Amino acid sequence: MTQQSKTLFCSSSPDSQSFTASTSTPLVKVPENKGADLKCSYTADFGSNPRVEWSVRKSRQSSFVFFDGQPTEPYKGRVTKYDGGLIIDKVTREDSGQYVCSVAGAGHTAEAKIDLTVLVAPSVPVCMIPTSVTTGNKVILSCFDNDASPPATYKWYKSDVPLPEDPSKFESFKNMSYRIEPSAGILEFPAVSHADAGDYFCEASNEAGPSQRCAAVRMIPYDLNVGGIVAGVIFAILAVGLLGFGVWFAYRKGYIPSMYTILSLHAFLKSKCKWEIHPAFNLITHLSNIFSCYFPLFRLVLPRNGRKVCVECF
Structure with a gap:
């Protein structure tokens, strides 16, 4: 378990600085299935028996961890509240979030906030790589891993060579024009060319464990065959015309009854x-x-x- 030794103070009443709650573990990082110890202390101004509640904020939504002396459903059998903190046993990736220790007493309230990150190594990312593309078109390659915590960052490779985020700064990539979003796993070619042909794959990584790669896929740009398309359209028009004429002729000769x-x-x-x-x-x-x-x-x-x-x- 990684903890940052830093004391955080938070008070809801600016004119009453003596009523404060604090934590010595504002940032806690724990591997999945391990225990997390979240510290919370407060000043004596709150009295001998202040009300202490624990809640967690995830995606802008708050829910209680401990309320009225009892753990809520997601934490039953896994949490222990003690004078000075909260212990969560066997944390899962769903436990990641901002935990708030709320203290109330003597007509005052205060909070201490702890950010808990449950560490989960990346799994093999899902890559979407087209095999054939048309030169001059915009092409997007995507890569995503839903398991990594904290969220993975992504690196793209072409023929086993890592692609720099800014190709213009490297001589060997000066003929390539693309855009990479490392946090989103996106590799975008605004106008793909023959120089972009190659075997592509992406690598997902975070601080929790070893990186993972998807299988390489060969992408080949082709020129648009305008002549073939025009010929195909003309042939289709002629075929439809001949079919229509044949039906009309057979109907006029009485070969096809109307009903x-x-x-x-x-x-x-x-x-x-x-x-x-x-x-x-x-x-x-x-x-x-x-x-x-x-x-x-x-x-x-x-x-x-x-x-x-x-x-x-x-």
């Missing part, structure tokens, strides 16, 4: 007949039950949109 799809079936006997039925939920079963294949050849006209069915034998 029907025709299916011919063979049967046994020769006779002329004609029936009309309405489509059932199973049209094939419906027809076989009625006609039982006793007709030599009949034309089954299947209408669309639920219209009635015409059957002709000839």
